[in-house]
Amino acid sequence: MYLTQGLRRSIQQTPEATASVFQGRRRTFAELGDRVARLAGALRGLGVQPGDRVGMLALNSDRYLEYYLGTYWAGGAVNPINTRWSVAEIAYSIDDCQTALMLVDDNFTGMVDELRRRCPGLRAVVHVGDGAAPDGMLGYEALLAEARPVDDALRSGEDLAGVFYTGGTTGSPKGVMLSHRNLFTNSMAVVAEGAVARGCVGLHAAPMFHLADGCFMNAMLASGGCHVIVPRFEPTAVMEAIQNERVEEVLLVPTMIQMVVDHPDIGRFRLGSLRNMLYGASPISEGLLDRAMKALPAAGFTQLYGMTELSPMATILTQEMHREAGRQLGRHRSGGRAAMGCEVRIVDALGQEVAQGEVGEIAVRGPGVMMGYWNKPAETASAVRDGWMFTGDGGRMDADGYVYVVDRIKDMIVTGGENVYSAEVESVVATHPGVAACAVIGVPNDQWGELVHVVVVRKPGAALEGQALIDHCRERIASYKCPREVSFVDAMPLSGAGKILKTQLRAPFWAGRERKVA
């Protein structure tokens, strides 16, 4: 099992079919194969040895696809870099997994000097662009033109395919090591589940550095699809690409779906080719699903739940479950159920399965479970036990195996013996018109164990007071779930990925104490 297998198969079976489309540039599988073999030759010439990490810091492009395949073909391991991170975070990850060679596009060349200063191990930087390479960098197209195509290194099975950095909400980012087997079996499962149709025309609008889009990309590669690529998510660009390339599938997150569906110009585009909208990260709200189904009547919706550590898919919520019969059962609120090859269960703090319907931690076993965290054996041992990946997500499972994610385990609050899920309370607080952002945390209390505390950023000009917000909640959720305390801040502390850092919000309340997590 090797991640170049799909490309090799497409070269044999459909050499003249379109492999990628980017800003009017079209490449066939034969061309893609040639460029990949040349890029691999160039990488080897630059010293890439089996398993060596090769980074990429860039927006989406057809070259991002070439980077993945070329690195595998050369025998290296990818390190796709989060473009939203600060230079410090990027430097940390490059340094952490000893990335000596990286590709950078025009949007990020400004960071290169600083990265070089911080990462003495960074030997070479390749400029991925059409213009001349800046001083001290190698030109991508020049490298390819000069390079000799080389044979596929055929790294496979348990060989390292990449180090994918995640996190930042709890301490430093962790490099998730995934093997060829991890990623290949997961992509076969995605196709086997019908989440991605064989040979589809798919659109990469979500960032290609992230394994959410990577999952989609790998499934398309395994099954010979055509990759339409836009540099970044932007609703009009997405709709234009769908219309012009007759895109059949796209992977987005619900916020992006909302921006497309509610876009004032949506009526101007012919979007009838779209058959499947994949999404992840969170369930889709009832209202948005209604609007999306109306705006895109030919499209179905498929949710994938998972995480980088799972390569990434663990569960799937099929198109059927987004339609009337599924919605009547409330299944559109779930993350679906165990995908082919994956085993999912809900466990207590001791790793024992809880009774059906009870909340516990979601644990997943299967061929996608990561090799481990790069250079973090303790974290690996705590996350992967007896073959099970402990996701850190709290959830429950119904009698038909549907999994409902309720909260991050560490964000769950135990107050007076009752479990309160911060995500649920936040969704109620957020409906108050005076709230711009909010985060619900547990703070220590001698009588109740923890108290429900909400940190709020007011909307500009809103004169919201704490008691009014508590009253707002009392009308909508059970009393024990309502915040007892409200504090106001000007802005939330955010991670590089834009997630609220609850650890930081909790810190002043817990100074000198240790918080127990279920």
Place this chain on the structure above:
Amino acid sequence: MYLTQGLRRSIQQTPEATASVFQGRRRTFAELGDRVARLAGALRGLGVQPGDRVGMLALNSDRYLEYYLGTYWAGGAVNPINTRWSVAEIAYSIDDCQTALMLVDDNFTGMVDELRRRCPGLRAVVHVGDGAAPDGMLGYEALLAEARPVDDALRSGEDLAGVFYTGGTTGSPKGVMLSHRNLFTNSMAVVAEGAVARGCVGLHAAPMFHLADGCFMNAMLASGGCHVIVPRFEPTAVMEAIQNERVEEVLLVPTMIQMVVDHPDIGRFRLGSLRNMLYGASPISEGLLDRAMKALPAAGFTQLYGMTELSPMATILTQEMHREAGRQLGRHRSGGRAAMGCEVRIVDALGQEVAQGEVGEIAVRGPGVMMGYWNKPAETASAVRDGWMFTGDGGRMDADGYVYVVDRIKDMIVTGGENVYSAEVESVVATHPGVAACAVIGVPNDQWGELVHVVVVRKPGAALEGQALIDHCRERIASYKCPREVSFVDAMPLSGAGKILKTQLRAPFWAGRERKVA
């Protein structure tokens, strides 16, 4: 990756759905799970240790499904026995892989004494039937009733899942060792290719001991399908099962398809539920495909090409290629093209890829390639080289990757520098009304290297002479392909599986000489 994963998933997701239907007996996945866990308990009680072989000699039944799953659940490895074999062949295979425990149904209990005599290692025999167990055998249902359900042994990955005996046309049968990973990835690929639909109602009419049906069974298990089972192939039983259980998919060989399609009673049955007819072993003839499409207008046809050593699928010919557009390109005569996860190429005697369109040996690489032949390291080393399984089949590949199987490599004849494919000549000889059976072989000739020789069994009462048969061929195929010599025999030497033993036919001609194979 473990072969019990699909069952575990169905127990979690669809416990009350029907898992198997056999002669009016229906079992849900919850019941199947319970019986499998009990059977595993019984097998462990009978001394089955991790990796120990457990045999089964029986016609199809729901208990055959339980046997596969129960053996895996117990941690053992299956040894499903060819019911067409002689007692000597069966004894050889039991003894060869040290099968100490076997399950036997009422059709084969008569063989048990002889097998015990020949196989001193055979410790226990379980009678799989509804009546009382014969003397000296254990009763299957009694064992299950008494056994405690045990936890799944969860053997997986490279662990041995089974020893599957093949061959007999060249020397003694070989035990193909397949791992959980081999079989599981292949079954995921079968589903990913759309060859078996998720959750389908599938009919087991081909023998369940054979990995052709095993492939179908594993794909259905991985994707939660319902197994409808008839004891053996019989056209009326097949049509009744399709009608009564609304069967959607079935796996047959072309001869069986022919017996269904040409059956005088076909009009009496409602067969409209059938969506997919899987077949293997050989392409389907033009005429039969026409008749089958007419008789079963709702059904599509899917061919899988492979072999036990490949777990078994290597290539797939999709439903589309059986329809008009595909047939105009002649693709229905191919075995299809490389399936997901598989790499296929055509190589010469040195293992180098031949030019496109040329005939060579079909070689396949991928996660399905066997662990090896049981206790036959030399044969394994010769069959699997550098990860490639050398199939022994001669074939060519077209510009779109379609593979056309022309002959077994060892049956190809080189005469005057030209390749002659025995299979092609046989198909012409067989059209002569006086021919009951035929086999084309190469015999040594000093001038031409080899001569094309045909061995014929006349139809009863036919007064066919050699020259008439040669003339018949000359009208239909190129002169160099025509037989130069004809010999008549009363009956063909057959293997246990009913294949003509060409080695034996060739032997007298080649006495004292060595035949070179391309």
